[in-house]
Amino acid sequence: MEEELNEEYYKAERKTEWRDKLRKEIKAKERTDIGRVRMPEADPDVRNKSNLEVNKGLTLEMAIAESHRCLDCAVPTCIVGCPVGTNIPKFIKYLEAGDILGAAEVLKENNSLPAICGRVCPQEIQCEAQCFYVKKLSKEGAAIGHLERFVADYAREHGEATIPALAEPNGIKMAVIGSGPAGLTVAGELAKFGYDVTVFEALHDLGGVLKYGIPEFRLPKSIVDYEINTIKNMGVKFITNFIVGKTASIADLKEEGYVAFFIASGAGLPNFMNIPGENYSGIQSANEFLTRVNLMGGGNKDFDTPVHTGKNVVIIGGGNTAMDSVRTAKRMGAERAIIMYRRTMEEMPARAEEIKHAIEEGIEFINLASPIEYFADERGKVNKMRVQKMELGEPDASGRRRPVVIEGSEYDIDVDSVVIAVGVSPNPIIQQSMPELEITKWNTIKVDGNMMTSIPGLFAGGDIVRGGATVILAMGDGRKAAAGMHSYVQADVFANI
Amino acid sequence: MFKIIEKKFLSENVAKLVIEAPYIAKSRRAGHFIILRIDKNGERIPLTISDADVEKGTISLIVQRVGVSSHKLCAMNAGDFILDVVGPLGKATHIANVGTVLCAGGGVGVAPLFPIVQAMKLAGNRVITIIAARNKDLVILENEMAEYSDELIVMTDDGSKGTKGLVTQGMEEVILREKIHQAIVIGPAVMMKFAALTTKKYDIHTLASLNTIMVDGTGMCGACRVSVGGKTEFVCVDGPEFDAHKVNFDEMLSRLGAYKDKESENYEAYVKSCEAISLN
Numbered sequence: 020m021e022e023e024l025n026e027e028y029y030k031a032e033r034k035t036e037w038r039d040k041l042r043k044e045i046k047a048k049e050r051t052d053i054g055r056v057r058m059p060e061a062d063p064d065v066r067n068k069s070n071l072e073v074n075k076g077l078t079l080e081m082a083i084a085e086s087h088r089c090l091d092c093a094v095p096t097c098i099v100g101c102p103v104g105t106n107i108p109k110f111i112k113y114l115e116a117g118d119i120l121g122a123a124e125v126l127k128e129n130n131s132l133p134a135i136c137g138r139v140c141p142q143e144i145q146c147e148a149q150c151f152y153v154k155k156l157s158k159e160g161a162a163i164g165h166l167e168r169f170v171a172d173y174a175r176e177h178g179e180a181t182i183p184a185l186a187e188p189n190g191i192k193m194a195v196i197g198s199g200p201a202g203l204t205v206a207g208e209l210a211k212f213g214y215d216v217t218v219f220e221a222l223h224d225l226g227g228v229l230k231y232g233i234p235e236f237r238l239p240k241s242i243v244d245y246e247i248n249t250i251k252n253m254g255v256k257f258i259t260n261f262i263v264g265k266t267a268s269i270a271d272l273k274e275e276g277y278v279a280f281f282i283a284s285g286a287g288l289p290n291f292m293n294i295p296g297e298n299y300s301g302i303q304s305a306n307e308f309l310t311r312v313n314l315m316g317g318g319n320k321d322f323d324t325p326v327h328t329g330k331n332v333v334i335i336g337g338g339n340t341a342m343d344s345v346r347t348a349k350r351m352g353a354e355r356a357i358i359m360y361r362r363t364m365e366e367m368p369a370r371a372e373e374i375k376h377a378i379e380e381g382i383e384f385i386n387l388a389s390p391i392e393y394f395a396d397e398r399g400k401v402n403k404m405r406v407q408k409m410e411l412g413e414p415d416a417s418g419r420r421r422p423v424v425i426e427g428s429e430y431d432i433d434v435d436s437v438v439i440a441v442g443v444s445p446n447p448i449i450q451q452s453m454p455e456l457e458i459t460k461w462n463t464i465k466v467d468g469n470m471m472t473s474i475p476g477l478f479a480g481g482d483i484v485r486g487g488a489t490v491i492l493a494m495g496d497g498r499k500a501a502a503g504m505h506s507y508v509q510a511d512v513f514a515n516i
Numbered sequence: 517m518f519k520i521i522e523k524k525f526l527s528e529n530v531a532k533l534v535i536e537a538p539y540i541a542k543s544r545r546a547g548h549f550i551i552l553r554i555d556k557n558g559e560r561i562p563l564t565i566s567d568a569d570v571e572k573g574t575i576s577l578i579v580q581r582v583g584v585s586s587h588k589l590c591a592m593n594a595g596d597f598i599l600d601v602v603g604p605l606g607k608a609t610h611i612a613n614v615g616t617v618l619c620a621g622g623g624v625g626v627a628p629l630f631p632i633v634q635a636m637k638l639a640g641n642r643v644i645t646i647i648a649a650r651n652k653d654l655v656i657l658e659n660e661m662a663e664y665s666d667e668l669i670v671m672t673d674d675g676s677k678g679t680k681g682l683v684t685q686g687m688e689e690v691i692l693r694e695k696i697h698q699a700i701v702i703g704p705a706v707m708m709k710f711a712a713l714t715t716k717k718y719d720i721h722t723l724a725s726l727n728t729i730m731v732d733g734t735g736m737c738g739a740c741r742v743s744v745g746g747k748t749e750f751v752c753v754d755g756p757e758f759d760a761h762k763v764n765f766d767e768m769l770s771r772l773g774a775y776k777d778k779e780s781e782n783y784e785a786y787v788k789s790c791e792a793i794s795l796n
Contacts, residue, residue, distance in 0.1 A: 221602065221732070221734050222602075222732060223553055223560075223599070223600040223602070231732075231736075259600070260600050260601060260602040261539070261602070262602060262603075262605075262734060265543065265603065265604055265605060266539045266540060266543060266602070266603065266604070267539050267542075267543060268543075271543075285736075287732075287734060287735055287736035288735045288736070288750075288753075289736070289737065289738045291738065291741075291748060293748065297748070298741055298742070298743055298748060298767055298771065299770070300770055300771050300773070300774030301774070303737075303738070303739065304737060304738040306736050306737045306738065307731060307737035307738055307739050310731055310732065310736065310737050311731060311737075315559060315560065315731065316557060321557055322557045322558075322559075323557060323558050323559040323584055323585060323782060324558075324559040324560075324731075325559075325775040325778035325779065325782070327774070327775075395770075398770060398773060399767070399769075399770025399771070399773070400770075400774070446734065446735055446736065447735060447753055448734060448735065448753065451753075
């Protein structure tokens with residue numbers, strides 16, 4: 020995927036004595052005979068009424084047993100599948116050798132947020148999809164994500180809160196715009212190079228989508244705060260309630276001495292379907308619904324922020340955000356929490372794990388269906404939706420079979436609230452404040468191979484460039500951008516000597 | 517944390533707060549608003565910036581007591597801190613010398629109207645301002661408005677001050693009297709709806725500044741969406757000002773009432789908790 024595999028480096032490491040020895044302790048045949056570990060989960064009927072984390076995490080015994088499955092391949096293809104190039108066999112072998120804090124340090128080399136990635140990365144299409152077990156043995160891949168989470172959690176709970184090695188402070192000021200996964204990654208990487216980094220966050224709380232978007236039951240906020248704290252301990256400064264492009268412009272910040280900028284303002288503009296009645300109250304974007312609950316405490320009687328729920332809640336869409344929304348609605352007491360998706364289970368873009376968890380929790384799925392109109396009571400509050408059935412036709416440009424309307428198939432469903440989760444567009448604020456910045460026709464910011472925009476010294480990454488992707492891809496951009504910003508500033512420094 | 521430098525009541529239920537926010541004071545233009553959160557359990561509420569002092573690094577907000585958050589805010593005093601204030605948000609008012617501008621404000625909508633009146637006057641326009649309220653106790657910013665208006669008309673529903681009547685009557689009188697090149701109306705949604713209908717009759721380009729429910733204020737959630745000319749727009753990033761003749765005010769009114777039940781419930785609980793405190 021993103022990173023080229025530096026084969027010589029991995030081979031040399033693999034040949035170190037301890038790894039050689041460890042590899043020979045168990046025969047490959049015995050390793051491949053071990054079945055993949057199963058993640059312990061909270062009881063579906065208990066968890067769907069609480070914020071309990073669904074995946075409970077592996078025990079030490081389970082983690083060690085799973086580490087035995089990793090064959091420590093001569094060509095570790097799993098690493099190619101990781102957008103940040105985590106040295107996967109190395110961390111797993113440290114774990115197998117019982118040096119869990121050592122394993123955690125390996126993770127931290129390339130990834131400042133391992134406890135988060137271990138929870139929310141789609142490993143099944145990344146590292147684990149490239150695993151030897153999957154590619155050559157037609158078996159389930161090593162549970163890399165579960166192990167990453169185990170190691171990161173263990174280190175947090177047992178280790179000293181260590182920070183990576185930092186270069187001497189060089190006093191050069193760098194600004195990061197947005198404290199989501201891309202911004203946090205850049206901040207951590209730039210701090211390692213010795214820069215004086217400040218992260219500007221528009222909201223009142225740090226973490227971006229990790230806080231407002233992903234629910235507590237999938238990613239506890241305390242874990243996000245812990246990782247942010249580590250970055251703070253590396254000397255990075257954070258300023259909340261500060262919208263670059265509004266509170267102050269990039270030009271203003273240049274005057275304050277910032278020499279390079281990283282824009283990671285995210286895909287903050289929710290898409291709607293533009294069908295009749297969509298602006299009735301009770302119909303909200305997934306961003307609004309999740310922000311009210313996750314960030315503002317909506318639904319909790321101690322907090323002032325209200326939120327629309329009800330007995331019958333329909334979520335439109337089939338991605339991870341739709342799953343997060345429907346499972347949140349269920350937890351807030353919906354009797355029927357329904358996913359409405361225009362294709363079938365097979366085409367659903369959400370992670371298989373999220374779909375499985377949703378089914379276990381009693382989520383209903385109405386597939387091959389799409390809303391065409393909403394109706395409201397006399398106060399303008401939605402109470403009914405008209406739905407049209409679909410069937411799958413020829414594949415479209417994305418290779419998925421296109422949903423085709425079945426004429427005359429309309430029917431109505433009673434609803435108390437509706438959540439629209441049909442994707443997001445890039446946040447427009449920075450672009451509006453800098454008309455000279457080159458953007459694409461989708462309003463994403465254009466960047467070169469080093470993640471630099473059309474304006475020298477201004478870099479960008481994550482969803483503001485991609486339009487709506489994953490945490491780990493945003494982090495991959497962050498790593499690349501930090502390297503790009505470092506060489507940009509160094510070249511500039513030398514030019515001025 | 518944002519310090520309250522000064523606080524005073526302009527009328528029984530309307531307070532003015534001057535808050536230390538140097539960056540916002542410097543960047544704000546007429547038409548901009550902020551979002552604040554009083555404390556860690558509070559909600560995020562939008563409020564228009566009614567004035568700013570760049571040298572002192574302060575902004576002024578005018579708040580009317582209606583629900584829990586505005587009550588809490590009105591109960592705060594100089595020296596207290598507001599946990600979060602972010603802005604300036606929205607697009608600034610397009611200020612140009614167009615000739616004669618009719619500015620009409622209703623109730624607490626007079627507050628966000630003030631910086632526009634100020635900017636329109638400084639841009640060289642003839643500015644006629646109408647400020648309307650239910651009664652004399654609710655009339656605010658009269659002196660400030662007078663300073664920047666070529667003519668100031670005060671109207672009250674009960675006639676206790678100025679001319680008795682609705683703001684639309686005052687507007688119509690001015691329109692019949694002289695050529696108006698542009699109108700700006702700010703106030704409760706119902707008032708803006710009828711003010712827009714009035715100017716539409718005479719084909720006068722009119723802007724309305726909308727005060728919808730918001731969460732983040734940066735385009736992220738869409739809580740503030742309105743239909744303008746049949747197209748959905750976000751008040752926070754596309755507004756807050758729109759062509760008043762194209763805004764669907766009925767839809768906006770129903771969306772403003774979206775959380776009414778929950779809000780009344782919260783408000784009753786809040787009032788009870790205040791009573792309990794005062795009894796102790």
